[in-house]
Amino acid sequence: xxxxxxxxxxxxxxxxxxxxxxxxxxxxxxxxxxxxxxxxxxxxxxxxxxxxxxxxxxxxxxxxxxxxxxxxxxxxxxxxxxxxxxxxxxxxxxxxxxxxxxxxxxxxxxxxxxxxxxxxxxxxxxxxxxxxxxxxxxxxxxxxxxxxxxxxxxxxxxxxxxxxxxxxxxxxxxxxxxxxxxxxxxxxxxxxxxxxxxxxxxxxxxxxxxxxxxxxxxxxxxxxxxxxxxx
Ligand code: HEM
Ligand code: HEM
Numbered sequence: 001x002x003x004x005x006x007x008x009x010x011x012x013x014x015x016x017x018x019x020x021x022x023x024x025x026x027x028x029x030x031x032x033x034x035x036x037x038x039x040x041x042x043x044x045x046x047x048x049x050x051x052x053x054x055x056x057x058x059x060x061x062x063x064x065x066x067x068x069x070x071x072x073x074x075x076x077x078x079x080x081x082x083x084x085x086x087x088x089x090x091x092x093x094x095x096x097x098x099x100x101x102x103x104x105x106x107x108x109x110x111x112x113x114x115x116x117x118x119x120x121x122x123x124x125x126x127x128x129x130x131x132x133x134x135x136x137x138x139x140x141x142x143x144x145x146x147x148x149x150x151x152x153x154x155x156x157x158x159x160x161x162x163x164x165x166x167x168x169x170x171x172x173x174x175x176x177x178x179x180x181x182x183x184x185x186x187x188x189x190x191x192x193x194x195x196x197x198x199x200x201x202x203x204x205x206x207x208x209x210x211x212x213x214x215x216x217x218x219x220x221x222x223x224x225x226x227x228x229x230x231x
Pocket of ligand 1: 054055058059062090094097098099101102107108109110111112113114115116117118120121162163164166167168169170171172173174
């Protein structure tokens with residue numbers, strides 16, 4: 001990230017903005033699914049309630065990233081656990097979408113959103129398994145770790161951006177379905193969904209900015225770790 005190191009940026013302000021955006025999108029998706037779309041359910045005769053768990057779980061999955069003021073090893077475990085939880089929420093959220101389709105008699109995997117979405121979760125799963133095996137257990141030898149860390153960061157950011165893209169395509173697709181079924185194009189709900197998509201886009205941008213910016217000195221006084229601080 002040569003250019004980034006010359007911009008004298010610090011991760012902290014980007015991280016604050018990312019947290020505010022994450023909070024905003026969490027509130028918006030709950031207001032949308034509960035107030036406008038009738039609520040959430042995993043078993044129901046109203047199949048659209050099963051669908052509603054899909055965007056909620058997928059957005060929870062998107063909200064996990066790092067930047068906590070703890071010791072390196074603690075942060076590593078938190079990083080691993082949060083991405084593990086994101087993966088589980090993601091798998092569960094996709095299961096909800098398939099369940100909704102199967103119980104409603106709709107075909108599966110017909111849309112670009114669903115292809116990008118399935119690809120994203122597979123990529124994310126591989127990223128997690130590789131990260132776990134290389135940096136945690138059993139752990140690769142130090143030289144290999146050092147050389148694979150920049151790849152881990154690059155592919156991690158790519159996986160994250162793919163998830164953002166999948167979510168935006170999902171909002172676009174769902175809103176198009178709803179508008180075809182008569183939802184007012186300039187109504188409150190349509191605005192809410194489009195704004196949510198916009199907030200997700202900015203969330204992705206700020207998480208990436210935070211991720212590629214060096215921590216401020218106060219957050220990370222000593223760079224004593226063998227395979228960290230690559231950017
Ligand atoms: C990272 C986030 C997301 C991923 C990985 C993802 C993944 C998927 C997958 C794999 C399916 C296919 C299910 C099937 O074929 O039975 C699907 C369906 C669907 N998703 Fe998402 N989704 C995400 C977020 C969202 C969001 C935020 C919305 C917004 C409402 C959404 C709306 C839909 C809709 C309407 C369908 C059914 C139509 C279709 O198959 O395209 N998704 N999603
Ligand atoms: C899908 C899951 C994962 C993604 C998307 C991901 C992504 C990233 C990204 C973007 C970074 C750069 C720093 C940051 O912004 O956090 C990073 C750093 C790192 N990751 Fe992962 N990672 C994942 C799973 C794992 C796992 C399972 C481990 C195992 C311990 C791991 C170990 C590390 C280490 C040691 C660093 C460098 C230290 C640090 O900056 O905290 N990652 N990862």
